[in-house]
Amino acid sequence: MTQTNGRRRVVVTGQGVVTPLGTGVDKFWAAMQRSDCGIREVQSFDTEDLYITIAGEVPDFDPRERLQSKQLLLADKYSQYAGCAAHEAVTQAKLEYPIKDSDSYRAACIIGSGVGGLTTLEFSYKMLFKENKRATHPLTLLKAIGSSASAHVSIEYGIKGPTFGLVSACATATHSIGMTYRMIREGLVDVGLAGAAEASLNWGATRAWQAMRVLSPDGLWPFAKKRNGTVLAEGAGILMLEEYERAKDRGAPILAELMGYGMTADAADMVNPSIDGASTAMQQALDDSGLAPSDIDYINAHGTGTMVNDINETRAIKRVFGNAANKLSISSTKSMHGHCLGAGGGIEAVAAIKAIGENYVPPTAGLDEPDPECDLDYTANTGKAREVNYAMSNSFAFGGLNAVLVFGPPPA
Template sequence: MRRVAVTGVGAVSACGLGAEALWRATLEGRSGVREVLFPAMRRQQVTRAAKLPEGLLASLMEGSKPRFQDPVSVLALAAAREAVEQAGLGPDDFGSRCAVVWGTGFGGAPTLNAGYHQFISDPGGRFDPMTVPKVMANAPASWIGMAYGATGPTYCISTACASATQAIGLGTQLIRGGLADRCIVGGAESPLVDAQFQAWESLHVMSATECRPFSAGRDGMMLGEGAGVVVLESAEAARERGAHPLAEVAGYGATSDAADLLRPDVAGAAACMRQALADAGIEPSAIGYVNAHGTGTVANDMTEAEAIRSAFGPASERLLVSSTKPVHGHALGAAGALEFIVTLFALREQTAPPTLNFTAADPRVGIEPVPHRPRIFSAEAALTNSFAFGGVNASLVLTQA
């Protein structure tokens, strides 16, 4: 079975443009959560989200094709440019041996939202003829493929908050199985539009104050937006062109709870982590850091903590765990890619980032995350989790290159 190397990463997030900006903000505890107001929402109760810095999207749109591209595709292309450049890929490195595997939960939400508003105000008016190709979930994947001439297989995964993590996992499997030599993988989401925001608000899972994963008094998540891209290659392909791997994807686990559409299940999450560890061929004690799904909702955090204890056993006592969602927000289909990048940096620098806004341990949780300040660790491997609505679980194990 072929080993899978990570040779490039790229990100656009509430922390700014670039993977380094995401990591530094996460490491230093600088949150990208800011005020977000929607005049069309008459009773907006949640007024904060992890929104891109002022002017960033506008500057990215200037170099795009707004007639044909929703912002979600623009974010994807911006992150892809950074990842491809870091990987040092040239025109001859794509073609039929390069796949694109993409994750998104909602697709082109801004275009769809604008179309609904227009239809309600002027049902007989002229509609944007490019609405469908801008909205379709696979648009970012296709734009990335066209940008680099990647004519290998293209897949679009939409499994809610596990989308990007499963995209990375599937890309890993394509390379392991010899169906591709390299894959451009990741996810993007642009959900901060009024109708979608109100839909999330109606679920009563968002905090009106602060996202406090695993903390006593936690009361919900913060939505976020952005994109994360990872370049995966077979170790042989990377070596042949003289690339320097940043890390390796050693294990992938994917399970389904088949229990409840919204409520997470301990058994499914624990089985997912065990599967990723077994796939990597390592013991739980080899993991030094876990980037938790850690949404800050009461049910999710309790379930994930119990699942970690179940999957890691005695090793959970010394395990460093943190959630970085208070920094970059819960970017839904893109969350797994952003958190994969954070986990990669954490492994390379042997430093676990803190969990912002932690106030006090919740005895019902039983796991206290890394609070307030980073923690140094020494380990060859790290793990990242994504547990989604629909009972979809995904975990990835990274090892040092």
């Protein structure tokens, strides 16, 4: 098997998304090329007594039209999103399923969620405490737990190897992808579905986020002088990862190579991010990939639109990249699809892979006047054509949980 530095190479053979910009990678990518914004007035729950009334809701998602599995029709919406994105990734990868015989134990399904079936829980509490019902729906527990999505997907495709949900707030998808990458690289498995899904847009969640004073009532404008908070969103982002020789032998489409992964914890504060933690995770991912800072062409930034995060991420990039920071193209696609919480890193990994495949950098929408302390090239308002060979994707979560991925072109 082809190896680099004594380890197996890992490639991306499929990808799938459910986003506020649309469901499916092609629709998602075309919307970002147009600088569309999926942040709108909330439609799915009553906002009359809320001062936050905008969110990134997934439009026109009918599970009866989107899902193959009858079991998923009874699942929480976050599992349905995961199932839909996984199906797109498996279909693109041309993987035959259900996976049979011993191969099924050489496959992984690591699909996480920041909060799991939160809408199921809110509905159940409403039944019990507002409508005085004697019991909840019998599937409440199975729908709510954070491993439901991974279990549903593993059943759908016959995956019998490592299967579980991972939780690390807004770094969940990136950690899930990184863990699956390491499993394949080190020979534990040969193929894996990895990412995360989130469907936590409801009244109770919005009230909880309101209380933290980190949400914007107006819009999400990363790195802009006018930014005043982030905007909650939902969706899913899933990658199909494979060992390179296996993918090549079966004639799978190879979209990119996953080359590096870094992860750190700030161990400092639950809310305020650390420059040390973010910069060290980026450096680890670079070191793991064997690339120099000057090799990276594009960074999909965490870019939440909060005052402290955007400045700290800018400073962390400058620390790691030095003079090469001024040659980078950077964008926060959250400006268009919102902050999809645990699913964000999966959706943004797809954006980074598409940037490599299309030689195109998606924009940071709404960046009319940059913050003077955010003085890098953040691809303001309009995307641009540029040769993109290597891309980095950053996820820096509450609790100081940091995860970074580096992607490169398909192996020659």
